[in-house]
Amino acid sequence: MPKSLALDPKKMKEAEAALRTQAAKLLSEGTVTVFLGHEEGWDGLPVPFFATTPGEAKRLVWNPLVAFNLAKYLLDRLTGEEKVGIVVNGCGSLALDRLLKDRRFPRERLFVVGIPCTGLLDPDKVLALPDEARQTALEGGKAEPGLFLKRCGWCDAPNPVVADVVLGEKVPEEAVPQQYPRVEEIEKMSPAERAAHFKTLYEKCIRCFACRNVCPACSCRECSLDQWEPLWLGKATVPSEQLMYHFIRAFDVAGRCIRCGECERVCSVGVPLMELNDKLMKDITELFGVQRPHVPADVEPLGQWTEGDADLEAAH
Amino acid sequence: MATSQEPVIVGFLCNWCSYAGADSAGTGRMIQPTNVRIIRVPCSGRVNPRFILRAFQRGADGVLVSGCHPNDCHYSTGNFFARRRLMLLKRYLEYLGIEPARFETHWVSASEGQKWAEVVRSMAERVKALGPSPKLPSLL
Numbered sequence: 001m002p003k004s005l006a007l008d009p010k011k012m013k014e015a016e017a018a019l020r021t022q023a024a025k026l027l028s029e030g031t032v033t034v035f036l037g038h039e040e041g042w043d044g045l046p047v048p049f050f051a052t053t054p055g056e057a058k059r060l061v062w063n064p065l066v067a068f069n070l071a072k073y074l075l076d077r078l079t080g081e082e083k084v085g086i087v088v089n090g091c092g093s094l095a096l097d098r099l100l101k102d103r104r105f106p107r108e109r110l111f112v113v114g115i116p117c118t119g120l121l122d123p124d125k126v127l128a129l130p131d132e133a134r135q136t137a138l139e140g141g142k143a144e145p146g147l148f149l150k151r152c153g154w155c156d157a158p159n160p161v162v163a164d165v166v167l168g169e170k171v172p173e174e175a176v177p178q179q180y181p182r183v184e185e186i187e188k189m190s191p192a193e194r195a196a197h198f199k200t201l202y203e204k205c206i207r208c209f210a211c212r213n214v215c216p217a218c219s220c221r222e223c224s225l226d227q228w229e230p231l232w233l234g235k236a237t238v239p240s241e242q243l244m245y246h247f248i249r250a251f252d253v254a255g256r257c258i259r260c261g262e263c264e265r266v267c268s269v270g271v272p273l274m275e276l277n278d279k280l281m282k283d284i285t286e287l288f289g290v291q292r293p294h295v296p297a298d299v300e301p302l303g304q305w306t307e308g309d310a311d312l313e314a315a316h
Numbered sequence: 317m318a319t320s321q322e323p324v325i326v327g328f329l330c331n332w333c334s335y336a337g338a339d340s341a342g343t344g345r346m347i348q349p350t351n352v353r354i355i356r357v358p359c360s361g362r363v364n365p366r367f368i369l370r371a372f373q374r375g376a377d378g379v380l381v382s383g384c385h386p387n388d389c390h391y392s393t394g395n396f397f398a399r400r401r402l403m404l405l406k407r408y409l410e411y412l413g414i415e416p417a418r419f420e421t422h423w424v425s426a427s428e429g430q431k432w433a434e435v436v437r438s439m440a441e442r443v444k445a446l447g448p449s450p451k452l453p454s455l456l
Contacts, residue, residue, distance in 0.1 A: 187411065195413025232366060244373050247412060251365050254404060283407050288400065302404070305396035307386070312399050312406070312421045 005119040016062035023057035032085035071095040089117035093160035095216035114163025203239035211263035217253040250276035255301040259294035323377035332390035334382035336426035361394030378443040
């Protein structure tokens with residue numbers, strides 16, 4: 001786990017105050033007409049919140065539980081000329097950058113408030129804690145490594161990569177080697193074992209499409225998997241189609257996945273979806289030499305080629 | 317299919333090289349197995365990885381993608397993009413539990429009827445040796 005991951009609730013509290021001031025200022029000056037952030041939900045967890053008046057900006061929160069990916073909400077505001085404010089941390093900015101690099105939202109209509117990140121906790125795990133332990137984690141900043149979001153474990157971009165203004169001190173960055181232990185385990189199995197592994201895990205899918213909807217790399221206006229003509233994906237809820245859905249979904253974001261693991265986190269039946277995404281990222285590093293495949297590049301790995309690419313014909 | 321003795325291989329052939337290559341193998345009366353069901357595509361770069369996943373889902377025993385040699389693409393760069401994409405897909409399919417020999421890519425030019433016949437013969441042999449893909453319809 002990166003050293004920069006020392007949960008700092010005090011720093012987050014300061015950032016929260018600065019965020020409210022900044023958002024209120026942007027809204028009152030008319031720089032933006034809406035500000036995307038989080039507010040406290042009924043169960044204490046932050047929920048996405050769209051502030052439209054300086055008064056509403058007071059409801060914005062910033063704490064170790066703001067795991068939601070706000071960038072995806074920009075797609076609801078594609079039409080019109082209004083300028084949109086958004087708050088991002090490190091991984092939030094990667095998601096935002098993904099949409100910008102995919103040219104899905106005009107940069108000039110955005111005002112990005114960045115907050116350097118000291119790590120986020122998994123809301124579900126924190127909510128399951130006894131009251132005292134929860135308080136220690138959220139206010140005292142003492143959390144087991146297992147309480148952090150999975151993505152914090154491999155995070156090498158705690159500072160926002162896209163921001164118009166950064167609130168608070170930058171966090172020291174360090175190189176974190178991207179490792180894929182789960183993928184390596186599966187690779188050791190025989191083909192039949194692997195087939196059985198994926199079948200058992202993926203046939204649980206109820207096709208709620210939460211993984212697709214939360215994914216910053218899945219941003220098409222109309223998803224081909226929703227189409228009837230051509231029918232890329234059968235509508236029957238049988239294992240065959242569930243697996244097909246996941247295999248297609250993961251390959252479609254190959255080279256563009258930011259490894260935020262939100263798909264896996266929001267899955268309502270607990271399918272370990274990152275096993276597929278991680279495999280593709282691992283291979284992109286091995287085959288094409290991309291060392292940080294999760295960081296959006298101007299040209300994605302599959303959108304380019306070199307004469308020296310591995311010879312496919314010789315691979316048999 | 318799973319029940320028949322002869323394996324079914326779905327072949328995606330580019331219009332400019334491999335399709336013509338397969339044609340020249342035919343007009344040259346070369347002996348070749350009949351396992352490949354050919355689908356003509358404009359370019360190997362046209363082959364969406366979903367086509368291949370879908371073919372396996374619907375019970376194909378093997379999938380063959382064939383296009384122009386690198387640097388010979390009718391559209392200059394189509395096969396270079398395809399090469400990257402399909403290389404990644406090949407490893408992905410293997411990871412999903414589909415034996416690697418079931419998916420192959422070859423570069424066959426319009427004049428290489430001989431090579432085409434050889435590609436089909438050897439691939440059909442390998443896929444036949446693996447047997448039908450009983451797992452695939454239930455897996456995918």
